[in-house]
Amino acid sequence: MKVPHRLYLTEDQMPTQWYNLRADMKEQPDPMINPATMKPAAVEDLYPVFCTELAKQEMDATTRYIDIPAGILEMYKIYRPSPLIRAYNLEKALGTPAKIYYKFEGNNTSGSHKLNSAIAQAYYAKQQGLTSLTTETGAGQWGTALSEACAYYDIPLTVFMVKCSYNQKPHRRTVMNTFGATVIASPSDTTNAGRAILAEDPANSGSLGCAISEAVEKAVSTEGCRYVLGSVLNQVLLHQSVIGLEAKKAMELLDEYPDVVIGCAGGGSNLGGLIAPFMQDKLTGKAAPRVVAVEPASCPSLTRGKYAYDFCDTGKITPLAKMYTLGCGFKPSPDHAGGLRYHGMSPILSKLYHDGYMEAVSVRQTDVFKAATMFAKYETILPAPESAHAILGAINEALECKKTGEAKTILFGLTGTGYFDMVAYGSYIDGTMSTYVPTDADLQKGFAGLPTIPGIQ
Numbered sequence: 426m427k428v429p430h431r432l433y434l435t436e437d438q439m440p441t442q443w444y445n446l447r448a449d450m451k452e453q454p455d456p457m458i459n460p461a462t463m464k465p466a467a468v469e470d471l472y473p474v475f476c477t478e479l480a481k482q483e484m485d486a487t488t489r490y491i492d493i494p495a496g497i498l499e500m501y502k503i504y505r506p507s508p509l510i511r512a513y514n515l516e517k518a519l520g521t522p523a524k525i526y527y528k529f530e531g532n533n534t535s536g537s538h539k540l541n542s543a544i545a546q547a548y549y550a551k552q553q554g555l556t557s558l559t560t561e562t563g564a565g566q567w568g569t570a571l572s573e574a575c576a577y578y579d580i581p582l583t584v585f586m587v588k589c590s591y592n593q594k595p596h597r598r599t600v601m602n603t604f605g606a607t608v609i610a611s612p613s614d615t616t617n618a619g620r621a622i623l624a625e626d627p628a629n630s631g632s633l634g635c636a637i638s639e640a641v642e643k644a645v646s647t648e649g650c651r652y653v654l655g656s657v658l659n660q661v662l663l664h665q666s667v668i669g670l671e672a673k674k675a676m677e678l679l680d681e682y683p684d685v686v687i688g689c690a691g692g693g694s695n696l697g698g699l700i701a702p703f704m705q706d707k708l709t710g711k712a713a714p715r716v717v718a719v720e721p722a723s724c725p726s727l728t729r730g731k732y733a734y735d736f737c738d739t740g741k742i743t744p745l746a747k748m749y750t751l752g753c754g755f756k757p758s759p760d761h762a763g764g765l766r767y768h769g770m771s772p773i774l775s776k777l778y779h780d781g782y783m784e785a786v787s788v789r790q791t792d793v794f795k796a797a798t799m800f801a802k803y804e805t806i807l808p809a810p811e812s813a814h815a816i817l818g819a820i821n822e823a824l825e826c827k828k829t830g831e832a833k834t835i836l837f838g839l840t841g842t843g844y845f846d847m848v849a850y851g852s853y854i855d856g857t858m859s860t861y862v863p864t865d866a867d868l869q870k871g872f873a874g875l876p877t878i879p880g881i882q
């Protein structure tokens with residue numbers, strides 16, 4: 426069979442259920458802990474922050490398949506199914522016997538996979554009769570995705586945007602404004618969390634963790650408002666499983682199965698979604714694909730972090746999650762892998778990594794942009810810097826195949842496009858881009874702030 430360059434499933438081949446990976450895990454991630462009681466969090470503990478249906482999804486470790494509501498499928502169909510692409514030209518340029526496939530999630534205005542979960546979260550909030558939502562955004566993709574979803578379901582949205590991105594990417598802000606969202610640079614003087622950080626450090630350029638704290642504070646102090654988060658959480662990985670389910674179905678139509686599945690890892694949502702059905706095969710003994718997370722050397726939570734309970738935010742308001750973390754006080758350098766600069770990693774992926782089901786590598790920024798520009802030339806898609814981590818991972822696998830002569834099948838996630846990252850591309854092209862790698866002493870500062878939990882850590 427001749428594999429087409431781009432395979433699009435038809436609308437009726439789209440998944441109608443999400444897949445919940447936890448249902449097939451031999452051991453569950455450790456439970457979230459309520460920092461007020463230092464006891465495992467109950468679903469009710471989440472209700473002040475998350476809407477009810479999403480709090481339930483967050484805690485549900487047993488329902489294997491969850492129906493995607495018709496109101497969500499309706500919006501999914503505006504930009505899905507997303508194509509599975511065979512990277513023929515990249516393969517040729519690399520001279521590799523490997524077959525490289527990628528699942529492209531950049532086909533919507535947010536330019537990333539994040540819309541898959543934004544839609545679900547906005548939909549359930551509307552169903553519950555909530556009157557507003559709030560969130561944080563780092564590089565801007567999540568804020569844009571949620572703005573799109575909130576516009577569609579007609580819910581007002583406030584986005585706390587990490588200050589350095591707010592200043593670096595004014596057009597991102599305008600896109601969010603176009604969809605009707607209010608955008609505030611974080612740290613801001615609109616919350617206690619923001620004011621506390623500014624009092625200590627007026628020039629603070631912001632971080633995802635700090636923006637999360639501000640958004641959570643606004644949610645719990647505003648009637649009818651809830652907080653939504655674009656990554657890390659179990660519910661987000663659940664929604665993102667649509668990526669993997671489509672990819673697996675498309676590969677089945679081609680009579681293909683990946684030997685290795687590769688994704689970039691920030692908070693872990695695209696990777697968790699892409700690998701979900703393949704990891705299911707691995708957990709149930711049906712197949713044994715390798716799974717590789719690629720993270721930036723500047724923010725190496727899996728490869729150099731500690732597996733420990735930590736807050737999901739700098740303001741220490743969220744429940745504690747057991748995950749690979751650099752410490753919620755870790756300050757990543759303001760480099761360009763915006764969407765990957767998060768101190769922690771999805772508890773589900775952390776557990777799988779800890780138990781040996783997954784590998785992780787860290788890569789340097791300049792190498793990432795070298796891979797990004799090569800990919801752009803041969804595949805004509807300008808990748809997001811985050812996605813380019815996965816591209817580099819795939820290129821490295823393919824070059825390994827060239828050495829060994831193996832014709833492996835490689836699948837990677839191309840999570841988005843990089844049109845708002847031209848400052849980063851520019852600095853790569855003019856040779857001023859640096860690669861920051863934290864020292865052990867830098868990391869030690871973050872670890873020193875890990876919480877103490879009596880009897881646990």
Ligand SMILES: *Cc1c(COP(=O)(O)O)cnc(C)c1O
Pocket residue numbers: 536537538539566567655656657689690691692693694695696764765809811812840841842
């Ligand atoms: C946010 C983002 C990521 C990283 O987030 P995950 O939750 O780790 O998937 C990767 N790629 C793009 C394009 C993003 O916007």
